[in-house]
Amino acid sequence: MSLFSRFISVLIIFPVLLLTACSTQSPSPEPQLVVMVSIDQLRADRLDPELPGGLGRLAREGFVFTNATLDHGLTNTCPGHVVMSSGRNPGKTGIPGNSYIDHVTGRERYCVDEPGSDNVVIGSDHTRSPAAITVSTFGDWLKDYSADSRVFSVSAKDRAAITLGGKEADGVYWYHSGTERFTTSAYYAEELPAYVAAFNGADAFEDGFASGFPETWEHPEGSLRVDDYVGEVTMNLRVSGHPLTRGEQRGNQIYFSPFIDDATGELARLVLAEEELGMRGSTDFLAVSYSATDTVGHLYGPFSAESEDALERLDRELGLMLDALDARFGDNYVLALSADHGVQALPEWLRDQDDLQCPVPGGRIEMNAFGKTVFGYLIQRFQIPPDRITDLIGMAAAGVTVNAAVAEEIGLDRAAVLVGLEAFLEAQPGIETVWTEAEIRQGESETARLYRNSWVDGKSGHLIVQSAEDCLIWRPEGTTHGSPYLYDRAVPLVFYGRNIGKGQSDAEAHSIDMAPTLGAAIGMPVPDGLDGAVRSEALRGSGQ
Numbered sequence: 001m002s003l004f005s006r007f008i009s010v011l012i013i014f015p016v017l018l019l020t021a022c023s024t025q026s027p028s029p030e031p032q033l034v035v036m037v038s039i040d041q042l043r044a045d046r047l048d049p050e051l052p053g054g055l056g057r058l059a060r061e062g063f064v065f066t067n068a069t070l071d072h073g074l075t076n077t078c079p080g081h082v083v084m085s086s087g088r089n090p091g092k093t094g095i096p097g098n099s100y101i102d103h104v105t106g107r108e109r110y111c112v113d114e115p116g117s118d119n120v121v122i123g124s125d126h127t128r129s130p131a132a133i134t135v136s137t138f139g140d141w142l143k144d145y146s147a148d149s150r151v152f153s154v155s156a157k158d159r160a161a162i163t164l165g166g167k168e169a170d171g172v173y174w175y176h177s178g179t180e181r182f183t184t185s186a187y188y189a190e191e192l193p194a195y196v197a198a199f200n201g202a203d204a205f206e207d208g209f210a211s212g213f214p215e216t217w218e219h220p221e222g223s224l225r226v227d228d229y230v231g232e233v234t235m236n237l238r239v240s241g242h243p244l245t246r247g248e249q250r251g252n253q254i255y256f257s258p259f260i261d262d263a264t265g266e267l268a269r270l271v272l273a274e275e276e277l278g279m280r281g282s283t284d285f286l287a288v289s290y291s292a293t294d295t296v297g298h299l300y301g302p303f304s305a306e307s308e309d310a311l312e313r314l315d316r317e318l319g320l321m322l323d324a325l326d327a328r329f330g331d332n333y334v335l336a337l338s339a340d341h342g343v344q345a346l347p348e349w350l351r352d353q354d355d356l357q358c359p360v361p362g363g364r365i366e367m368n369a370f371g372k373t374v375f376g377y378l379i380q381r382f383q384i385p386p387d388r389i390t391d392l393i394g395m396a397a398a399g400v401t402v403n404a405a406v407a408e409e410i411g412l413d414r415a416a417v418l419v420g421l422e423a424f425l426e427a428q429p430g431i432e433t434v435w436t437e438a439e440i441r442q443g444e445s446e447t448a449r450l451y452r453n454s455w456v457d458g459k460s461g462h463l464i465v466q467s468a469e470d471c472l473i474w475r476p477e478g479t480t481h482g483s484p485y486l487y488d489r490a491v492p493l494v495f496y497g498r499n500i501g502k503g504q505s506d507a508e509a510h511s512i513d514m515a516p517t518l519g520a521a522i523g524m525p526v527p528d529g530l531d532g533a534v535r536s537e538a539l540r541g542s543g544q
């Protein structure tokens with residue numbers, strides 16, 4: 001092309017460009033983006049305004065509820081996430097726990113599976129979908145309110161990404177350690193968008209998201225306790241220099257490290273850019289759930305050197321996220337952050353602090369041995385054929401079930417089995433109480449109310465076992481959550497950005513308040529009958 005013809009084509013194209021710019025650019029919506037951030041397993045006491053990165057910035061510049069809790073008793077990941085997006089307690093969402101026994105089929109179900117359906121995970125053979133969720137969530141409300149709005153969700157965990165994204169999401173991505181890839185299921189898309197496939201690379205560790213990860217995860221000595229601590233899980237070593245990108249377990253090793261948060265954040269920012277979120281004239285929604293504080297926390301406990309490092313790295317990652325949002329939207333976005341649950345400290349640590357309340361020496365009830373004891377009792381007491389015991393008794397996150405059809409088949413008085421099982425469990429050291437459906441429905445205590453809020457007909461266990469405070473029904477090492485105690489239920493709750501004031505409140509607040517408050521911040525009506533409330537004290541111009 002000659003200089004002259006290039007000049008002419010510029011003359012021709014230039015006015016066209018101007019015209020296009022004028023005719024298609026609609027005014028920016030207010031706000032351009034709603035962001036929901038979940039930190040998997042973050043106790044309220046870990047939100048530290050002194051942190052230099054994004055978490056600290058939110059604590060300093062946002063509106064912080066210092067007395068926020070989950071308003072339900074069964075504190076797992078799946079219910080903890082669905083309450084954020086739905087504004088309802090788990091009992092109303094169809095999600096009592098991470099897993100439950102379907103009372104009709106007697107089969108154990110995972111909260112976001114859909115066996116027998118075509119909603120297969122891309123690159124795998126298992127199903128994932130939001131089929132078990134019985135209510136609408138924030139993304140659905142937004143699409144009803146503004147038809148062009150788009151909804152995306154990213155997490156290392158399928159159950160977090162799906163419960164935050166909901167049924168109508170345009171893209172929901174999570175990490176699958178078996179295939180070392182971020183993926184989705186056919187429920188959401190037939191194939192991964194090219195940019196997600198490129199993020200994965202042909203081999204994530206060669207040319208994909210993990211290619212820059214070091215061989216080992218190095219971290220400093222902790223400020224609270226020594227790196228090598230009794231009770232920590234030995235799987236990936238108990239001391240710094242944890243294996244990361246080498247060996248057959250590398251897909252799993254990165255999942256149990258803070259590096260999975262780096263990948264999650266990077267993919268979320270890729271979604272932001274590639275999907276032009278907030279840039280097409282309507283308010284869009286992006287949910288991000290960071291999982292490493294949970295995966296790391298389970299292995300080493302909340303006061304470990306590993307957890308301290310994971311929090312610092314998360315703080316840095318959230319800084320990158322806020323920088324990216326600032327760069328794209330200025331102050332024209334609104335964000336809320338909470339956690340799906342807290343966690344119990346390692347009983348060994350509590351004991352060394354002289355702070356272990358559990359009556360069982362050492363604070364641990366090893367769950368496999370415990371299960372065997374229970375089965376042994378039932379087999380002997382009710383003459384149950386040993387090969388039918390696991391058909392009769394189901395144990396899942398949502399509680400213990402006694403299958404009616406199996407009981408009838410082997411000629412058992414099911415009611416008597418329930419009574420016997422409850423009494424036996426309640427007599428075990430370290431068990432606070434065992435809840436029956438009637439006790440949960442009619443109980444007047446605060447704990448009964450919390451379990452009522454977790455209750456789903458046909459999915460919740462016939463018996464729900466409540467451990468005594470600080471008693472861990474778990475493996476020989478590591479720790480978990482799931483109880484109604486404050487160490488599992490107290491979580492951070494922060495709002496930030498457009499239409500949000502700066503400040504804090506010690507009023508009782510809950511993670512179910514997230515979705516309605518975000519709705520109010522963007523002027524969007526939310527469904528009637530939510531359990532959560534609009535926290536008007538967080539809204540700018542509320543005069544508080």
Ligand SMILES: [Zn+2]
Pocket residue numbers: 041077294295298481
């Ligand atoms: Zn967990």
